[in-house]
Amino acid sequence: MSEQSRRPHKPAKPYRRPQKDPVRMLAFEALRAVDERDAYANLVLPPLLRKAREKGDFDSRDAALATELVYGTLRRQGTYDAVIAACVDRPLREVDPPVLDVLSLGVHQLLGTRIPTHAAVSASVELARVVLGDGRAKFVNAVLRKVAQDDLQGWTEKVAPPYDEDPEDHLAVVHSHPRWVVSALWDSLGGGRAGIEELLTADNERPEVTLVARPGRSGTEELLREESAVPGRWSPYAVRLAEGGEPAAVDAVREGRAGVQDEGSQLVALALANAPLDGPDKKWLDGCAGPGGKAALLAALAADRGAALLAAEKQPHRAGLVAKALHGNPGPYQVVTADGTRPPWLPGSFDRVLMDVPCTGLGALRRRPEARWRRRPEDLDNFAPLQRTLLRTAIDSVRVGGVVGYATCSPHLAETRAVVSDVLKQRPGSEMIDARPLLPGVPDLGDGPDVQLWPHLHGTDAMYLALIRRTG
Numbered sequence: 001m002s003e004q005s006r007r008p009h010k011p012a013k014p015y016r017r018p019q020k021d022p023v024r025m026l027a028f029e030a031l032r033a034v035d036e037r038d039a040y041a042n043l044v045l046p047p048l049l050r051k052a053r054e055k056g057d058f059d060s061r062d063a064a065l066a067t068e069l070v071y072g073t074l075r076r077q078g079t080y081d082a083v084i085a086a087c088v089d090r091p092l093r094e095v096d097p098p099v100l101d102v103l104s105l106g107v108h109q110l111l112g113t114r115i116p117t118h119a120a121v122s123a124s125v126e127l128a129r130v131v132l133g134d135g136r137a138k139f140v141n142a143v144l145r146k147v148a149q150d151d152l153q154g155w156t157e158k159v160a161p162p163y164d165e166d167p168e169d170h171l172a173v174v175h176s177h178p179r180w181v182v183s184a185l186w187d188s189l190g191g192g193r194a195g196i197e198e199l200l201t202a203d204n205e206r207p208e209v210t211l212v213a214r215p216g217r218s219g220t221e222e223l224l225r226e227e228s229a230v231p232g233r234w235s236p237y238a239v240r241l242a243e244g245g246e247p248a249a250v251d252a253v254r255e256g257r258a259g260v261q262d263e264g265s266q267l268v269a270l271a272l273a274n275a276p277l278d279g280p281d282k283k284w285l286d287g288c289a290g291p292g293g294k295a296a297l298l299a300a301l302a303a304d305r306g307a308a309l310l311a312a313e314k315q316p317h318r319a320g321l322v323a324k325a326l327h328g329n330p331g332p333y334q335v336v337t338a339d340g341t342r343p344p345w346l347p348g349s350f351d352r353v354l355m356d357v358p359c360t361g362l363g364a365l366r367r368r369p370e371a372r373w374r375r376r377p378e379d380l381d382n383f384a385p386l387q388r389t390l391l392r393t394a395i396d397s398v399r400v401g402g403v404v405g406y407a408t409c410s411p412h413l414a415e416t417r418a419v420v421s422d423v424l425k426q427r428p429g430s431e432m433i434d435a436r437p438l439l440p441g442v443p444d445l446g447d448g449p450d451v452q453l454w455p456h457l458h459g460t461d462a463m464y465l466a467l468i469r470r471t472g
Contacts, residue, residue, distance in 0.1 A: 018129035018137075022057040024105065027069040028131060031101045034074065034370050041070055041370060064244075073108040075204045075369040078176035079152075080107045082159040087146040099136055102128045106144045111152040121148060167193070175200035180377050181362060188411040188452065195456075202456035207366040209241040210263050211250065212293070215300040216330040217257035226250055233459055234442050235266040237297070256328055261293040262364075264453045264460030268407045269294045271438035271451070272354050273301045275467055278401035284309045285350040287340040287394055288357055290318030292325030294407075295335075298354065303331020310345070312338040341389045348399040355394035357387045357419075359410040363462030366455055380414045387415060391423045395430050395470060403433070404468040411452055411462040420450065420466045429472035435465050 026048050033039040045067065052058040058066075073080070084103050085092050092100065106124030109115045115123075121144045128137035150158070160173035168186070172179040177200055186196045210232065213220045223229055223239040232238020240263075241247070252258035284302050289295040289311035299309040311326060311333065313319040319337040326333050338344050340355070360375050360383065361368060387408070394404045408415050424430055434449040444457045450466040 018126055020130055021123060021127060022052060023062050023066045024069065024123055024127045025130065026052055026058075026066045027073075027105055028101060028127060030066075030070045031073065031105070032098065035097055035101065038374065040368055041074060042367060045070055068113065069105055069108060071206060071369060072112050073104045076108060076112055076176045077104060077369075077373060078178070079156065079159075079173060080104050080111070080176075082173050083107055083111070083147060083155045084143065086155075086159055087143045096136075099128075099132060099140065102132060102140055103143055106140065107147050110144065110148050111155065117148050121145060163193070171196065171200060176204060177365075177372055178375075181365075181372055181375070184362070184412045184414075188413050188416070189454070198456040199454060202454075203365045204369075205366065205455075207262075207455075207461075208459075209245055209247055210261060210266075211239045211241065211247065211253065211258050212261040212266055212297060213237045213239065213252070213258050214296055214329075215304055217300065217328060218252040222252055223250065223258060232263050232266075234439065235263050235270060237270075238263045238266055256325070259293055259296055259325065261297070262367075262461045262463075264363075264458065264463035265293055265409075266297060267439050267442065267453065267460070268356070268405065268463055268465050269297045269301070269354070271435055271465060271467065272352055272403065272405035273298060274438050275352070275403040275405075275433065275435075277351060277403060279351070279399070281305060281351050282307050283350045284352045285345070285354070285394075285397060286311045287343075287353060287355045287397070288390065289313045289322045289335070290315060292322035294354060294356060295322050296325040296329070299326050299329045299331065299333045302333075303329060306331070307351070308332040308334070310350075311335045312340060312343070314339045340393050341386070343393055343397060345397065347396045350398050351402045352405075353394045353398045353402070354405045354407065355390050356405075356407040356409075357383075357390045357415075359383055359387070359408040359415045360412060361409055363409040363411050363453075363464070366461070380412065383415065384419070387419045388423055391419060392427065395423070395427050395468060398470045400429075400470050400472060402470050404430075404470070406466045406468065408464045409461055411454070411464060416452070416464040416466070417450065420468070424468070430468050430470055433467045433469050435467045438467070 030044050033044045034041055049063050109120035125137050125141045128140040156174050160170050163170040168179050168182050172182045189195055211223050213223055220239050228243035229239050230242050247253045247260045286295040290313040295311040302309045311322050313322050316337050323335045360379050361371050365372050391406050398404050432449045435451045436445045436448045445451050453460045453463045
C-alpha cells in the first residue's frame with residue numbers, strides 16, 4: 001500500500017450558505033437603482049429604509065450606517081474608481097456594474113469609515129456571495145485585499161497626478177469631482193487653491209437637514225423644540241437639525257405647516273419678497289414653481305401683505321407637488337399647469353416674479369452627489385436656450401417698476417451671469433439692482449449686484465440670484 005493511500009482522507013468542508021446582511025443589502029439595492037434607473041439616492045433611500053423598519057430588520061443605527069454607505073460611496077465614486085482601477089487587471093468599463101457597486105461599497109468601508117479592515121472585507125465578500133455568486137466573490141476578495149494595503153491618503157497620492165503638473169485633474173481625483181466640474185466651479189469661484197479645495201471638500205460633506213417655518217402656519221419656536229434643532233444661520237424662518245433627524249417625524253412638516261428647504265433657497269425667496277418696488281404689491285408669480293418649496297414660502301409672505309401668488313409649473317406631477325406644498329396657505333393663491341415659455345397670463349401682470357430655472361444642479365452636489373457623474377458639459381448647451389427664454393418671459397411678465405428674481409441652483413457662469421447679461425442686452429428697459437442688502441447679515445457676497453452663495457462660505461447650496469427691475 002502506498003504512502004499516499006495510507007493517509008487518512010480529509011473530509012471536505014461543508015458548503016456554508018452566504019448570510020444576508022440587511023444593511024449592506026439595502027445599500028447595494030440603492031446603488032443599483034441609482035445606476036440602472038438613473039434614480040436619485042435621496043428619492044430611493046427613504047422608502048427602502050421605511051420598508052426595512054416596517055419589516056423589523058432595522059434600528060436607527062442600521063439606518064444611519066446604510067445611509068452613510070450609500071451617500072459616502074456616491075460622493076467618493078471618482079476617487080474609489082481610480083483606486084479600484086489600480087487594483088484590477090482590466091479597464092473598469094469591463095467590470096460588470098453590479099460587481100463595481102459591491103467593490104465601491106467595500107472600498108468606502110475600507111477607506112472612508114472606521115469599520116475594521118477584516119470586517120469591511122469579510123462583509124463585502126459575503127455581500128458578493130449573496131448578490132453575485134461565489135465565483136465573483138473571490139474576485140471581490142482579491143481586489144479589496146489589495147485596497148486594504150493602504151489608507152485613503154496613501155491611495156490618493158498614488159492615483160492622483162501631482163498638483164503642480166495638473167491642478168484640475170489632481171483636484172478631480174482627490175475630491176471626487178469630474179474634471180470639467182472642477183474647472184467650472186473654479187472659474188465661478190475665482191481665487192487660488194485654498195478656496196476651491198474648501199468648496200470641493202464641502203461638496204463631499206453630508207449637509208444638515210434644514211427646515212423652513214412657513215409664516216402664518218408655524219414658527220421657528222415650534223420647530224426649535226425638536227431634538228438637536230438649532231436656529232438657521234441667515235434666514236429668520238430656518239431651523240437646522242444639527243444631528244440629522246427624520247423631517248417626516250416633525251409634526252409641522254407632516255402637516256405641511258413647515259417644510260424641508262435649504263437656507264439658500266429660503267434666502268432667494270426672501271430677497272425677492274423684500275426688494276423695493278415702485279407702485280402696488282398685490283400680484284406675485286413663481287414661474288417655475290415645482291416642487292414647491294420657494295412657492296410655499298412666497299405664498300405665505302404674500303399672504304401676510306394681502307398679496308396673492310400664482311404658481312406655475314409645466315410638469316403636471318410637479319404641479320401636484322406645488323399644490324400640496326401650498327395647501328393650507330392663509331392667503332389667496334393659485335396653482336396652474338403652464339409652460340413658462342408660452343405663458344397664459346398677459347404681459348405686465350405681476351409686481352414680483354421669481355424664475356428659478358431648470359439647470360445642471362451643480363450647486364446641490366452635497367445633496368445629490370450622483371448628479372456630478374451624470375451631467376456632461378453639453379448639458380449646458382441644452383439648458384441655455386430655455387434659461388434665456390424663461391428670463392425673457394419673467395421680464396415681460398412683470399409690470400414697469402416691478403422686480404424679477406432670476407435664480408439657479410448652479411454656480412456655473414454659463415447658467416448665471418452669462419444668461420442675465422445676454423437677456424438684459426435684449427431687454428433695454430430693464431436693469432439689475434443690488435441683491436446684497438436684501439440678504440442682511442450674510443457675509444462674502446462678492447462685488448454684486450448679483451449674489452452667489454457657496455456651501456463652504458455660507459453652509460447653503462450654491463444658489464445664484466440676480467434681481468432685475470423693469471424700467472420701461
